[in-house]
Amino acid sequence: MPLLYALLFLAVAEALPAEYKLLHGPDPKDPMQAHIYQLDNGLTVYLTHNAEEPRFYAEIAVRAGSKHDPQDATGIAHYLEHMLFKGSKKIGTLDYEKEQVHLDRIEELYEQHFVETDPEKRAAIYAQINAENQLAAAYAIPNELDRLYTAMGERGLNAHTWVEETVYKVELPANRLAQWAKVESERFHEPVFRLFQTELETVYEEKNRSLDNKSRVIHKAVQEQFYKIHPYRVTTLGTVEHLKNPSLERMYEFYNTYYVPNNMAIFISGDIDIDETIQLIDREFSLWERRELPSFPTYKEPAINGAERIEVNYPGEEYVLLAFRTAERSHEDAETLQILDMILDNATAGLINLNLNQQQKVREAGSYPYLLNDYGAQYLWGIPKQDQTLEEVEALLLEQIDLIKEGQFEDWIIPAIVTDFKKSVKQGQENNNSRVSSMRDSYLGFEEWSHAVRALDRMAEIDKQDIVEAANKYFNGAYVAGYRRDGEQDIPEIAKPPIDKIDIDASRQSAFFAEVMAMPFAEVEPAYLVPERDFTTRELAGGSKLYYTRNPLNDLFEFSIAIDIGSLTEKRLPVARELLDKSGTPRFTSEELKKEWYKLGTDFRMNVSDQETTISISGLDENFAASLALLSDLMHGPTTDDATLAELQSIIIARRDDALKDHRTIHEALYRYHRLGDMAYYRRVPSNEEVRALGREELLNLLSGLLSYRQTLSYTGSQTIEDVQAILAQHYPLPESPVEPPPYQVLEFTQPEKTQIYFFDKEMAQALVRIEYVDVPYQAALEPAVELFNDYFYGGMAGIVFQEIREARALAYSVGALYFNGRDKADYNYMVGGMGTQADKTPEAVAAFAGLLDDIPSSPERFAAAQLSVLNKYRTERLGFRSILGAVRGWERKGLTGDPRSWRFEQLQASDLDEVLEFYRQHVQGRPKLISITGDKSKMDLEALATQGEIVELGLEDLFAF
Numbered sequence: 035m036p037l038l039y040a041l042l043f044l045a046v047a048e049a050l051p052a053e054y055k056l057l058h059g060p061d062p063k064d065p066m067q068a069h070i071y072q073l074d075n076g077l078t079v080y081l082t083h084n085a086e087e088p089r090f091y092a093e094i095a096v097r098a099g100s101k102h103d104p105q106d107a108t109g110i111a112h113y114l115e116h117m118l119f120k121g122s123k124k125i126g127t128l129d130y131e132k133e134q135v136h137l138d139r140i141e142e143l144y145e146q147h148f149v150e151t152d153p154e155k156r157a158a159i160y161a162q163i164n165a166e167n168q169l170a171a172a173y174a175i176p177n178e179l180d181r182l183y184t185a186m187g188e189r190g191l192n193a194h195t196w197v198e199e200t201v202y203k204v205e206l207p208a209n210r211l212a213q214w215a216k217v218e219s220e221r222f223h224e225p226v227f228r229l230f231q232t233e234l235e236t237v238y239e240e241k242n243r244s245l246d247n248k249s250r251v252i253h254k255a256v257q258e259q260f261y262k263i264h265p266y267r268v269t270t271l272g273t274v275e276h277l278k279n280p281s282l283e284r285m286y287e288f289y290n291t292y293y294v295p296n297n298m299a300i301f302i303s304g305d306i307d308i309d310e311t312i313q314l315i316d317r318e319f320s321l322w323e324r325r326e327l328p329s330f331p332t333y334k335e336p337a338i339n340g341a342e343r344i345e346v347n348y349p350g351e352e353y354v355l356l357a358f359r360t361a362e363r364s365h366e367d368a369e370t371l372q373i374l375d376m377i378l379d380n381a382t383a384g385l386i387n388l389n390l391n392q393q394q395k396v397r398e399a400g401s402y403p404y405l406l407n408d409y410g411a412q413y414l415w416g417i418p419k420q421d422q423t424l425e426e427v428e429a430l431l432l433e434q435i436d437l438i439k440e441g442q443f444e445d446w447i448i449p450a451i452v453t454d455f456k457k458s459v460k461q462g463q464e465n466n467n468s469r470v471s472s473m474r475d476s477y478l479g480f481e482e483w484s485h486a487v488r489a490l491d492r493m494a495e496i497d498k499q500d501i502v503e504a505a506n507k508y509f510n511g512a513y514v515a516g517y518r519r520d521g522e523q524d525i526p527e528i529a530k531p532p533i534d535k536i537d538i539d540a541s542r543q544s545a546f547f548a549e550v551m552a553m554p555f556a557e558v559e560p561a562y563l564v565p566e567r568d569f570t571t572r573e574l575a576g577g578s579k580l581y582y583t584r585n586p587l588n589d590l591f592e593f594s595i596a597i598d599i600g601s602l603t604e605k606r607l608p609v610a611r612e613l614l615d616k617s618g619t620p621r622f623t624s625e626e627l628k629k630e631w632y633k634l635g636t637d638f639r640m641n642v643s644d645q646e647t648t649i650s651i652s653g654l655d656e657n658f659a660a661s662l663a664l665l666s667d668l669m670h671g672p673t674t675d676d677a678t679l680a681e682l683q684s685i686i687i688a689r690r691d692d693a694l695k696d697h698r699t700i701h702e703a704l705y706r707y708h709r710l711g712d713m714a715y716y717r718r719v720p721s722n723e724e725v726r727a728l729g730r731e732e733l734l735n736l737l738s739g740l741l742s743y744r745q746t747l748s749y750t751g752s753q754t755i756e757d758v759q760a761i762l763a764q765h766y767p768l769p770e771s772p773v774e775p776p777p778y779q780v781l782e783f784t785q786p787e788k789t790q791i792y793f794f795d796k797e798m799a800q801a802l803v804r805i806e807y808v809d810v811p812y813q814a815a816l817e818p819a820v821e822l823f824n825d826y827f828y829g830g831m832a833g834i835v836f837q838e839i840r841e842a843r844a845l846a847y848s849v850g851a852l853y854f855n856g857r858d859k860a861d862y863n864y865m866v867g868g869m870g871t872q873a874d875k876t877p878e879a880v881a882a883f884a885g886l887l888d889d890i891p892s893s894p895e896r897f898a899a900a901q902l903s904v905l906n907k908y909r910t911e912r913l914g915f916r917s918i919l920g921a922v923r924g925w926e927r928k929g930l931t932g933d934p935r936s937w938r939f940e941q942l943q944a945s946d947l948d949e950v951l952e953f954y955r956q957h958v959q960g961r962p963k964l965i966s967i968t969g970d971k972s973k974m975d976l977e978a979l980a981t982q983g984e985i986v987e988l989g990l991e992d993l994f995a996f
Contacts, residue, residue: 230280858927
């Protein structure tokens with residue numbers, strides 16, 4: 035590590051005397067050994083060292099979220115999050131002094147627009163905003179922040195806003211720490227909210243997505259009933275009325291009030307030197323000025339009066355959501371409430387899991403807690419079976435609460451839950467994102483770190499009586515019951531305003547950009563996998579094979595059995611997989627089996643894809659042998675009864691009925707059908723009649739017969755390969771003469787002579803758009819060009835797609851495009867683009883996206899950034915121990931030997947823009963396209979859309995076999 039930092043600090047002036055203090059040193063109960071500091075200006079800094087790869091993950095959190103929004107301008111915190119990506123007086127501008135004249139005028143116009151009520155006058159003001167925005171954009175460099183980080187090799191540049199927080203995040207190579215500090219200090223010190231008009235449209239699109247989200251629809255209704263006066267009642271996105279009427283002035287007021295160092299914290303986990311990092315942060319961030327914070331009002335919620343009810347309509351799946359008021363997250367009952375929630379629903383052996391899901395008394399049910407700073411809530415949810423009422427589901431959920439109040443749960447469950455939490459903590463220690471998340475949660479909850487790291491100790495002290503007392507204290511008949519009924523949804527209108535396209539010049543670059551990129555850093559060399567050092571393979575009986583790699587960090591294992599047969603050749607397998615979840619063994623009923631898994635601390639899963647079935651277990655290595663023996667018992671002799679299968683068949687068919695009303699399922703079926711015709715997944719599944727005709731014995735025999743095939747075994751854990759082989763020999767005998775799996779099938783893509791549009795008409799706020807087309811079969815030699823093209827064309831917020839569709843035209847919130855390599859050496863490569871856009875923008879959005887695919891801009895600057903980004907990732911990204919075996923098997927499927935990244939890296943270094951453009955011309959440009967659109971045609975100009983291709987409107991009977 036010192037070598038990495040040697041060059042970093044050559045360019046830094048002699049350090050000033052330390053102006054920070056250590057708040058909390060390494061704690062014996064803290065496996066991360068976090069250091070917590072505070073600068074003189076009040077900025078809190080959490081640092082932890084993790085040398086798994088030469089990278090670091092950083093977050094900057096603000097203790098301000100949607101609950102701090104002005105009540106007449108909700109959504110401001112979230113708007114502000116978006117605007118903090120627009121730059122500052124130095125980032126994202128060619129000449130801020132000239133730009134400022136227009137930005138000031140835009141702010142004035144938005145304030146006039148904010149107070150004006152006359153529609154015609156508002157439209158006139160908006161036209162002035164549009165014109166002024168064009169003048170300001172002449173000086174703007176859109177997404178220069180992202181371009182900076184992309185060139186450094188970023189991963190996961192993003193942010194989120196919630197009720198009490200706004201968090202900005204990025205992962206970078208460790209040798210770019212000094213650049214990160216310089217950029218972030220400038221970003222938050224003097225931000226400039228440029229390009230507000232197009233970003234406003236982007237937020238509209240995000241709101242549209244929420245209006246089409248069935249979970250958000252019911253949760254919003256329940257929150258508004260649950261909180262009568264507290265700002266928690268308003269969604270983070272704000273109300274539609276306020277979104278239509280934004281105020282830049284109020285946004286700056288929010289920033290100046292809450293974005294102050296004494297209300298913010300930095301969190302970093304990665305390959306860093308703690309002492310050097312805090313000195314760097316002190317130098318760069320001390321210029322932020324402390325300001326007094328306003329006191330947050332105290333909201334005293336009125337008591338919930340019995341069962342308060344609210345209903346909403348949404349097409350398809352019905353749903354009940356119950357909300358009980360509990361305690362805030364700093365309350366002494368917080369850990370007790372967390373364990374109580376897990377007694378209800380731990381995904382395996384909770385009361386809801388066993389009594390409702392396993393016994394199929396409902397289609398599906400569960401629970402989750404929300405413990406916030408001011409109030410807490412416990413939610414229970416359920417989905418009814420066919421002909422089951424929401425009232426009946428509610429009653430069943432309440433029965434599970436009553437069981438806890440009466441102490442009718444087994445004693446072993448509490449220690450098993452504590453073990454479950456310990457597993458989660460151990461696994462979280464393995465990656466920087468989870469490590470930072472735990473530190474961030476402590477800060478945002480105003481929790482001392484010494485208290486946070488002892489949560490498991492406190493949980494271990496909780497007993498049955500504590501749970502019963504908490505249940506009787508908080509679950510006393512006062513709750514909110516939300517029903518989502520199958521019906522037409524009332525979707526508020528958000529009109530498409532006129533916006534002139536912003537011209538984006540990729541050659542623009544600020545002086546600050548050049549300064550940051552010129553900062554010295556020590557280069558890192560790539561690291562590749564070496565057989566027998568990083569992983570081992572062993573031939574087993576009957577041609578089966580074991581892949582092994584060691585877990586160097588903890589005692590958690592993962593073990594999987596892969597069999598090369600899936601739903602493509604055996605379409606009954608998905609139904610059999612669901613029946614397995616309701617099955618037992620000769621020794622255990624299905625409910626008893628779930629308890630055994632949970633007692634062992636082991637997760638069992640079976641997944642079925644087109645051409646592979648995977649059976650896996652994961653948990654504590656001390657229980658690997660017992661877990662494998664249980665897996666073997668289950669797979670060799672699953673047991674169930676006819677009544678269980680009959681109930682499952684009814685649930686599957688009811689779920690399918692709801693899927694026919696779900697826009698996302700319909701859209702997936704539409705583009706799969708467009709791509710593959712009758713070989714598409716939803717066209718080749720068993721019909722409802724075929725599902726009803728399936729017999730118990732045929733499905734159980736199908737499951738037990740899987741282990742007669744040749745298999746690929748994978749183990750990642752702390753045991754030696756010799757110990758693993760001994761355990762396999764004792765508990766999992768392999769067939770000496772296995773059945774050969776069916777040959778691999780290559781699915782043929784539709785290849786039209788000209789672009790065609792498949793359209794499904796459905797009332798919704800957004801339209802979902804998919805554009806794709808097939809290319810050549812997989813070629814290993816193309817991989818470097820594919821990587822460069824993807825980063826050049828898509829490349830996150832700095833890529834061409836994002837810039838042209840979202841930033842320049844405000845046509846979509848989510849938009850992306852990638853060229854995919856075939857999964858297998860015989861599979862086809864294909865190009866995919868997708869976006870969600872407001873329905874009335876669809877023709878314009880499709881034309882713009884298709885135009886980009888056919889006429890990609892040539893930009894040496896973009897290519898240089900893309901190449902640097904890809905090379906930096908090769909240099910600094912490492913395959914974590916949990917990813918090694920999957921990567922090795924993926925390479926083998928493509929017919930590759932050894933780690934192909936070594937020769938790819940050499941080719942990437944020698945590549946140039948002409949090679950990328952030649953790849954584009956040969957494999958992307960000018961191809962007839964399959965355009966699939968799901969949306970409300972009454973809101974679209976279909977004549978304009980038809981200029982992109984012939985429109986073929988399809989119905990459910992075309993897309994589904996049921």
